[in-house]
Amino acid sequence: MNLLRKYFLLGAIPALIAVGLSTILDYQITQRLLREQIDQTLEAKLDAKRNEVRFFLEKHFSLLDTLAATPLLKDGTIPEILNFLKVQEWAVRNQIEGLYYDELDGTVHTTEGATFSVADRDYFAEVLQGNKVTTRIMKSRGKGKDVLLLIAPVYTEDGTLKGAVALALLDSQLISFVHGMEVTRGGFLALVDDSGRMIASSSKAEFVRQQDLLTSNTTVIDDKGTRFLVSYTQVPDTSWKLIVAIPEIEIQGVYNRMAWSKVTAVACGITAAVILALFFSERTLRPLQKIIQTFRQYAKGDQSARFSENARGEFAIIAESFNHMADELDEARIQQEKHLRKIESSEDRFRRLFDGAADAIFLRDLEGTVIDANQEACRILGYSRDELVGMSVSRIDTDWNQEDARKVWNKLASEGGRYHPLVERIHRRKDGSTFPVEIRLTLIERGGEVMVMSAARDATLRKAAEKQTKEAKEFAEKVINASPGVIYIFDLITQSITFINRNIEKELGHSKEDLEELGARFYTEIIHPDDVARVRLASTRWYEAGEPEVHVDTFRLKHANGQWAWFEFHRVIFQKDINGHPTQILGVATNTTDRVLAQQQLVWEKALLDQVMETSVAAIMVVNTEGNIQFLNPALEKTLRIGRDYVQGKNIYGFPWEIFDMAGKPLALEARPFARVKSTLKPVNDVRYRIQFGPDAYVTVSANGAPLFDEKGEFAGAVFALADITERIESEKVRESLIRSLEATNTELKQFTYTVSHDLKSPLITIKGFLGILSEDIENQDKPAIEEDLSIIGSAADGMKQLLDDLLELSRIGRNVKSRTMISLDEVISEAITLLAGQIESQNADVRSDIEDVHLYGDAIQIRQLMQNLIDNGIKHNRSPNPKVTITAREEDDFILIEVIDNGPGVAIEYQERVFQLFDKLDPDSAGTGIGLAIVKRIVDFHGGTIELDSDGQGNGCTFRLRLPAVMPTLDATFNLSDHNESTLP
Template sequence: MDSGPSDSTSARANQPSTTSHVAADPLLTRAGVGSFRATSSGELLAVNDAFASLTGHAQSALLGQPFSTLLADGSDSPLEALESVEEDDTGRLDPVTTECNLRTATGRLVPCTLHLRRSKEAASSDHDDSTGDVVGLVQRSQLTESPAADTSLTYGKTFAALAEALPDGIIVLDTDSDIQYANPAVERILGFEPDELTGDSKVKIIPERLRETHLTALQRYLETGERHINWTYVELPGQHRDGYEVPLGVSLNDFTYDGDRYFVGLFRDISPRKRAERELSVKVAQLEAVAYLGRHALESADVDNLLAKATELVAAALDAEYCKVLELDEPGEELLVRAGYGWADGIVGEATVSATAANSQAGYTLNDDRPVVVEDLETEPRFSGPALLTDHDVRSGISVTIGPPDDPWGILGVHSTDRREFADHDVDFVQSIATVLATAIERTQYEDRLNETVAELEESNDRLEQFAYAASHDLQEPLRMISSYLGLLERRYAEELDEDAADFIEFAVDGADRMRAMIDGLLQYSRVDTQGEPLEPTAVDAVVENALANLQVQLEEADAEVEVAVGDLPTVLADDNQLEQVFQNLVSNAIKYCEGNPEIEIDAEERGDEWVFHVADDGPGIDPADQDRIFEVFQRLGERGSGVSGTGIGLALCKKIVERHGGEIWVDSEPGEGATFSFSIPDRG
């Protein structure tokens, strides 16, 4: 096989498990061949299952024991035969074959043939032995007239049985790269019959582009012993008899027999694993593309840029030449190429495709609730491709609707110039991209409609504010005139008017005053958002102090007591005038609706990332059924007290101011137990 990057000699010395007998242990065990590794002094370092079974001892019991304990009493150790072996010209040590009797756990002696070899390269790192470990193969001897011949025959039969039973290919080559043996599995993997390869050059099963490299690497190894690939396992291509390459997983080793040097290679077809790896890699790339496009859709509102990126990603992920996004027009008759990848100039943004033609792929896609997969457009019986596809030599592809099948926005299509089959995960990928696009387009359309609605609301609010200002201004003058003339009438004709007439005049003046107060309240309400001051750091202590000063006369007339948590009120971002209005309205309501001498408490508490302020009174309380209604315009507190005047705008004004500050307002109360009005202001400090 070919050579490549070398493995380290020092690393090999520290890893005795990579020696040939250890690497082949599963194969040897399967063939019933025992193997062991021992120090030069005979201490057992490793044994396989077949060796343990032959001796009747557990593997764990054998490790660390001298090999001599397994021999008949007084027998010489067969390992001593290695002492007379000298290195050849290449520095290697030839193997030794010898006979011995092994004592089993039951005391029975079993005649065995041992194939021994000392490997300097495999010296164990856990003992100090400069001459290296001993590796050996052990087989039970058969009683025949010619033990030596039978041993060789048995060994050969064992190898042949093992090689023919393996699903992996085995080849044995000489130093000229001529194949001396090939097992039956080679034909299944590479198509060559074993007899066809035996005696021929190994380069026959190496791709032509790698043959020179192989021969050069082999010659370098024979001259210097330098390896350029990992012999334990390497992935290389093999040349199939039919001309194509087969990916192989290869293990290599070399050995000396009867003075000649040979190489053995075990290999298996790893095409299924390679296909699985490629498919997994494609799936990962497709998932990453979907995730990337999803993030881009969330971060950008530019639909055209999103569509362009989508076509580029889909074409790359499926290794296709073309991808397009078609947008369906309002009548549903024509599709515009809104975005595309790979198309000729003048296509994207200009070319159109019929959406209604019965035999068109686009029309078929719009009328089908499933993805449309085309393997070969030339033989496709369901529809014909439009000129857009045929002019670009398109043969295969996938098309899906963008949006729900019963109300599609358009079509996403990916196309290839080759006839090809698409896997299920390819179709799922295109559908996922179409779903991302549909979601992004729907979100953009929603945002556009929302922006239009907001603009219309802002325009409507401006008109309402102008109307409120005009109405308040225009109504104030007639109301003042009514009040003035009624007062003049009362003063000039007081002696001529009876008691009923005086009452009528008083009612009329009171009504005009209340109407003027309502107009002023509506004007304040309409200007909370548009005429308010910027939110700035505001000391609530000072705001409450100003509000109570404005109510000084009302507080004195009611003999009210107000307890304020002075020093405990925070500083918040607020419009101080509007915040003062809130406290003033809440305290004023508490005074108006409390009988006797009102007791009012004002405090605050921090809750998470906001401050909550409380204005509590000891009045008659509020029915739970009325607690939401009282914050609406013109909704008064009802019969909470008798003879209480008001416009029904005060609490509604408080609510609008609090909401402008990003908070909420509510009341906690039960009839007869007083009321606590609370509102929150976010802590933005």
């Protein structure tokens, strides 16, 4: 028995110790594996949920990026942008609260037309820096709701920050999204901002709204005493944090369930230590092997690997955690696939916008190979998309140069989104025809590949508009300068005159600069104090009523010498704002001081002589039943230009003048005022006709007449009042013509201004760019580079000066008609050749003139400029080693025909109409500004001549043929009194 106990003890005690140590080791290993599994599960949950939040934000930011990239938001006006956003807002109304447009001064526009300011918001500084912004939940100033704002910057085509487009989500939409992200096994999920304030949470996390979740604590306790393990992570591209928590009891439950195994192990060790030790070792290792095997199976790509319900055993929590982690990863993969499908949908929408664009859009790489093109590009070029893709740009762009393209690429890459150059090129269609285009270049990234996007617009109409603008400008200058009245534009916003012609100095002694300096004080210092209130009241009523179209008023203005002068104003509304309210008034003012003073004098005399008929200002005539003149007053004598004694007692039909109606046809007897009154026995009013006194002398009158009756009520004659309306008719015609011409000129001048500003901007861009390069070269002390930089800057400045000089010369043409005289053509040509002697010698040119004793009528300086420009044109563009220019002239009728012939390359027939257009250079690399031949054309037009170009464009030179007046023009006679017999009067 003792021996048995000894061996029992020797066998049992070591076995018991082994079982105890195995139990302790098993406990530690299980605890560590469980903690690692829980940490991995939490990290997987956080990563999956963080991706869901990121996908949620990216979906809405992709909409903002698409809107910000549209040309309408880049260059459109506020009303155009709001209309566009309203349409887009309607399309996604179920997904967002609203779309807004932010200006750089903090003003926010809603699609309903309301505005408010957010300049005091803490996120506005980020907007001004051009960054994308995701705000906290805040109270909307537009609709008063709690919203989350997503803001994206908007840049203009030249890369300037213009504003921002914002998308608002209701907090309920974000909360609903977070509620849809419930965590299983009693856990919760919360989204907090950078201050620790909770933005949204799942329904189980309401108790943590009063707790700071961003402290170093890893546990929180709810109001029921339940402890939660907390883990958080940063949401990409935001200052938010995402928090996931799992009840601690779920973890501790595993530990508690394992207590029985320890007790059983000790008891079994006492009774059968060795057997139980082996048994528990086997029992412990088998589940672990299954766990490791399942992990390896999942790691090899078997996404369906899971622990079965009956195989979990004591390690159920590990199995459940693994199964849950795998489910979460599957869900994250599904969400990722959904996000990829959304991205594909966004790309499909981009393709529709790309193909539906009104401009031709190309995508090309650095080597100039077309990668993609939209439908408009295919249409205007005549190619299919398959033909364009892979084609070299050099087949489309006639001026393509690989080196220049590489420079533009480098500039785009260095400047980024701030640089969007606009260039003019010539494109070639599939059929070989060419047309001018304007191209806007932008560097973009697509699928990780950097490329250049070119948006091309047909510039054919713009070129034609430039020509029309030039012609309209010349016409407007002539009309404005020839007008006898004062033509002005008055701005109602600033209450000041913004434009006035030079007649103001003649009529009032004030210069344009004086009126600009007066500004809004014009009313108080120029208009008579007694007239100010009346003028303002009448003007206000006119603005409000909108009628009549032409407002006529008379009031006094103060001359520079202190005297008051009467003016008659004819005004029309010239400009209106978007609401239809007048903003500018166009007016024509005529000095009527003499007329007003004469009228005042007549009124005074009429009152003084007790309304004696002899002093009446109206031209009055009384006739009897037979039409014999019984009485006429001095006013009628003045109108008819005949003495009273000559017509007194004579019949009304016996006067020696032709009478015409307003259409210029002879006025029939039955249509005369007296015949109409006698036949109808009723008054006639405003019967207008013209009395022709001579070839250039006539008067237009308005006759009013009424029958006279004797005491028996029988017709006894008639009384007539005639008004001279000649001046009024002519002034009304001139005024209406001026108004129509000025309206057309205003539109065309805008296009002219755009072209001039574009050509002036090019050298400025060159100067600005090379100033930066010069600064670097100075810093590097690179003297040759500095000299080259200064040379380029100087050339650009010289080019701008030449352009301004040519524009000044162009504007002077036609200003002084009095400078025209009979001039010697051969002397003028000799002076032009002398002025070009340096250029002629440097290019070894031969300029010959075979003209002798030829004279013409014109401005000697301008004719010399004309010949100088033509000779310079024949030498400058001549690629021959010995340029030749020959000038001949001959007289034909009353004109001099001049030919200027050169041996240059010539001009193709299709380009010959363009050579006389302003700024149009057939060779962009040639010297000059593109104004020389435009000046020639204008000088010829000013002299009443013609010019044409003859060239086959095959290297056989050009022949310019000019036709200029040889003598001073004469006025043709318009009427010959000797061709007409005696006629009659009214």
